[in-house]
Amino acid sequence: MLRRAVRTLDERTGSAPFLHKALRYVFPDHWSFLLGEVALYAFIVLVATGVYLTLYFEPSLGKTVYHGTYGPLRGMQMSEAYKSVVDISYDVKAGLLIRQTHHWAADVFVAAIVLHLLRIFFTGAFRKPRDLTYLIGLMMLGLSLPEGYAGYSMVDDLLSGMGLAIGYSVALSIPVVGANVGQLIWGAPYPGAHSFESRLYIAHVFIFPILIGTLLAVHLALVASRHHTQFRRRKADGQRRVIGVPAFPGQAPKSLGLMVGTAALLFLLGGLVQINPIWLWGPYETGLSTNGAQPDWYLGWLIGAMRLVPGFDVTIGRYTLVPNPLWGGLLFPTLVFAVIGLWPFAERRLTRDRRVHNVLDRPRDAPWRTALGAGFLTFVLLVFFAGSADRAYVSYNVDYSTQIWIYRALLITAPVAVTWLTRRICLGLQRSDEIDEEREAAEREARQAAQAPA
Amino acid sequence: MRRRSETVVALLLFCSAACAVAFVVFYAIEKLGRNTQYMGLALGGSLAFLAAALIVTGDRLVETEQIEEEYPLPDEAAQEQVDELVADTGRRFTRKRLLGTAAGLAGASLGAALITPAASLGPVLDTDPLTRTPWRRGRRLVDTHGTPLRADEVDPKTFYTAYPEGADHDLIGSPVIVARLDPGRLRLPRDRAAWAPEGIVAYSKICTHAACAVSLFRTPRFPPTQPRPAIVCPCHYSTFDPAEAGKVIFGPAGRPLPQLPLMVTAAGELAAGGNFSGPVGPSWSEVRNRRAT
Numbered sequence: 001m002l003r004r005a006v007r008t009l010d011e012r013t014g015s016a017p018f019l020h021k022a023l024r025y026v027f028p029d030h031w032s033f034l035l036g037e038v039a040l041y042a043f044i045v046l047v048a049t050g051v052y053l054t055l056y057f058e059p060s061l062g063k064t065v066y067h068g069t070y071g072p073l074r075g076m077q078m079s080e081a082y083k084s085v086v087d088i089s090y091d092v093k094a095g096l097l098i099r100q101t102h103h104w105a106a107d108v109f110v111a112a113i114v115l116h117l118l119r120i121f122f123t124g125a126f127r128k129p130r131d132l133t134y135l136i137g138l139m140m141l142g143l144s145l146p147e148g149y150a151g152y153s154m155v156d157d158l159l160s161g162m163g164l165a166i167g168y169s170v171a172l173s174i175p176v177v178g179a180n181v182g183q184l185i186w187g188a189p190y191p192g193a194h195s196f197e198s199r200l201y202i203a204h205v206f207i208f209p210i211l212i213g214t215l216l217a218v219h220l221a222l223v224a225s226r227h228h229t230q231f232r233r234r235k236a237d238g239q240r241r242v243i244g245v246p247a248f249p250g251q252a253p254k255s256l257g258l259m260v261g262t263a264a265l266l267f268l269l270g271g272l273v274q275i276n277p278i279w280l281w282g283p284y285e286t287g288l289s290t291n292g293a294q295p296d297w298y299l300g301w302l303i304g305a306m307r308l309v310p311g312f313d314v315t316i317g318r319y320t321l322v323p324n325p326l327w328g329g330l331l332f333p334t335l336v337f338a339v340i341g342l343w344p345f346a347e348r349r350l351t352r353d354r355r356v357h358n359v360l361d362r363p364r365d366a367p368w369r370t371a372l373g374a375g376f377l378t379f380v381l382l383v384f385f386a387g388s389a390d391r392a393y394v395s396y397n398v399d400y401s402t403q404i405w406i407y408r409a410l411l412i413t414a415p416v417a418v419t420w421l422t423r424r425i426c427l428g429l430q431r432s433d434e435i436d437e438e439r440e441a442a443e444r445e446a447r448q449a450a451q452a453p454a
Numbered sequence: 455m456r457r458r459s460e461t462v463v464a465l466l467l468f469c470s471a472a473c474a475v476a477f478v479v480f481y482a483i484e485k486l487g488r489n490t491q492y493m494g495l496a497l498g499g500s501l502a503f504l505a506a507a508l509i510v511t512g513d514r515l516v517e518t519e520q521i522e523e524e525y526p527l528p529d530e531a532a533q534e535q536v537d538e539l540v541a542d543t544g545r546r547f548t549r550k551r552l553l554g555t556a557a558g559l560a561g562a563s564l565g566a567a568l569i570t571p572a573a574s575l576g577p578v579l580d581t582d583p584l585t586r587t588p589w590r591r592g593r594r595l596v597d598t599h600g601t602p603l604r605a606d607e608v609d610p611k612t613f614y615t616a617y618p619e620g621a622d623h624d625l626i627g628s629p630v631i632v633a634r635l636d637p638g639r640l641r642l643p644r645d646r647a648a649w650a651p652e653g654i655v656a657y658s659k660i661c662t663h664a665a666c667a668v669s670l671f672r673t674p675r676f677p678p679t680q681p682r683p684a685i686v687c688p689c690h691y692s693t694f695d696p697a698e699a700g701k702v703i704f705g706p707a708g709r710p711l712p713q714l715p716l717m718v719t720a721a722g723e724l725a726a727g728g729n730f731s732g733p734v735g736p737s738w739s740e741v742r743n744r745r746a747t
């Protein structure tokens with residue numbers, strides 16, 4: 001049966017050699033190599049659940065009055081978009097399960113990408129010949145942020161409206177052309193033309209997913225064509241030959257298990273852990289907002305940045321060159337992405353190391369990279385946590401403005417301290433490695449010496 | 455040992471099947487109603503058992519060996535050939551400069567032509583709409599339901615959100631925040647002396663930082679014990695002083711809240727005495743050069 005199928009296929013497509021190669025593709029074994037896979041599987045769940053949601057979602061800002069199952073909203077005026085999401089949550093069977101799974105999958109997707117990026121960075125896997133793969137991965141991360149933002153913004157609940165108001169202000173804050181850009185995207189001054197909803201929608205369900213999907217395909221093709229990297233092994237020329245289990249049969253059940261396991265986790269979260277209960281937030285109006293609102297985690301760093309920037313617009317006479325939201329909302333993330341994206345090239349310059357690298361560094365093997373990476377990560381994390389300063393105010397009653405000043409002070413000092421400390425730790429670990437090696441060598445010698453007379 | 459593992463895998467697969475069936479049952483039974491938890495548990499459970507089966511299979515039942523393969527090396531001969539081919543073709547052109555310039559021009563023009571229709575997405579060059587608000591002299595302040603706000607109803611202990619009568623409440627220039635302050639403590643610029651009848655002030659409710667609605671009064675920056683009222687934005691906690699013409703006293707906002715001049719009609723209702731003191735909402739390059747229209 002199987003043989004027949006393979007033969008039939010090969011006669012028509014000539015795919016047998018390719019298939020064989022694919023089945024014997026070598027996977028070096030390490031748990032951290034699976035983070036990227038988790039992102040891939042979350043993406044699959046996103047597409048599947050997303051398609052289901054589009055069958056019910058109505059991307060329209062037309063006004064309607066709610067008469068559905070959820071009592072507290074009955075008789076309220078709201079947009080078709082918001083109503084359709086309340087309906088998905090309350091009146092479509094399994095609708096809430098799918099919706100929550102979709103939302104969780106988005107959060108896990110970005111989280112997995114970020115962890116994957118950290119792994120790649122701290123092991124030096126981005127070096128030639130994989131720098132292009134790295135940049136494409138980074139682009140996917142960059143695209144997944146507006147993708148998620150568009151997704152929860154088009155629901156038109158109170159929180160999404162607040163997010164859009166901030167997005168609009170960031171657009172407006174672009175020097176010189178901000179007003180034009182803002183009106184172009186929104187179609188009119190905030191809250192924008194009715195067509196703005198269709199724009200969000202098509203961006204969320206078509207443009208960004210297609211871009212991400214395409215880059216994903218290229219990313220995977222590049223990974224396969226250059227092969228996986230691997231950690232150093234004794235007695236093996238890891239630079240020249242890749243060692244690991246074959247895709248089939250060795251890796252296949254593991255990866256499939258991981259895929260199904262990721263889906264399991266997402267559906268369990270979607271079923272058991274409430275996320276973004278939009279019926280509680282209520283429909284959005286321009287004049288409404290709520291305290292303690294938090295965006296999805298992957299945009300938390302932008303809120304944090306906008307809160308930490310001191311209050312000033314850069315003006316020349318009466319001309320406003322840089323309205324304040326630009327710093328935190330646009331320049332800060334651009335800077336972060338630029339630093340991450342340019343790192344491989346900067347490192348190549350600074351270390352003058354232009355060779356091809358198939359063997360990974362352990363973090364301690366490259367103390368400067370690890371130290372600077374840790375320092376930079378500290379910086380971004382601090383900004384991220386500043387985004388929840390109001391939560392800390394409510395929960396622990398630490399004065400908000402005090403917190404902001406503490407964060408500002410930490411932003412200057414902590415990254416330096418972490419960089420210094422990390423480098424020290426790396427050097428210490430290297431030293432203890434050396435000691436271990438020396439001891440082993442000595443023991444070996446001693447053993448040989450002991451055996452020699454016999 | 456192998457048989458044992460096979461039994462385990464089979465059992466896990468049975469459990470997965472059972473959960474999948476359970477999902478369908480939960481879905482089908484009307485009586486259970488909105489049973490997101492059961493359905494999630496069943497579907498997630500089914501997937502989890504399947505994942506476990508796969509992992510046990512991979513771990514115990516699949517014999518696998520370590521294999522090796524060479525990392526691919528760049529194929530220099532092929533690179534050479536491509537170079538040759540392109541260079542060869544190029545050599546036959548005699549006026550490369552001219553053709554290159556012309557092609558560049560065509561490409562750039564065509565590109566520009568193709569994106570031109572995108573200009574219809576919004577009023578690109580005309581930024582006047584940004585300054586427009588529905589407020590005019592004599593326009594009454596109403597609440598969400600359209601009931602006019604009376605001056606004697608404005609309680610000093612709280613604040614109110616009001617809209618221009620008969621206008622779209624959702625416009626960025628519509629919502630205002632109304633509060634009654636101690637007239638003796640008001641410190642408005644001289645030309646606004648008449649803007650706050652009986653100490654009642656009105657400001658745009660849209661934060662000048664990033665367009666959130668400023669919907670907090672005093673908290674969280676000001677413990678309720680602190681006497682000075684303040685208007686606070688919940689997004690990045692810009693704090694404005696309503697007694698001092700909406701001045702920013704904390705936070706990232708770069709401009710004061712635009713103030714709406716008020717007057718009291720013969721019937722005792724609040725009405726606008728004109729348009730805002732400046733454009734409402736977030737800043738753009740020209741914001742300080744424009745007036746609200």
Ligand code: FES
Binds near residue numbers: 662663665691705
């Ligand atoms: S939007 Fe009000 S402080 Fe940022």
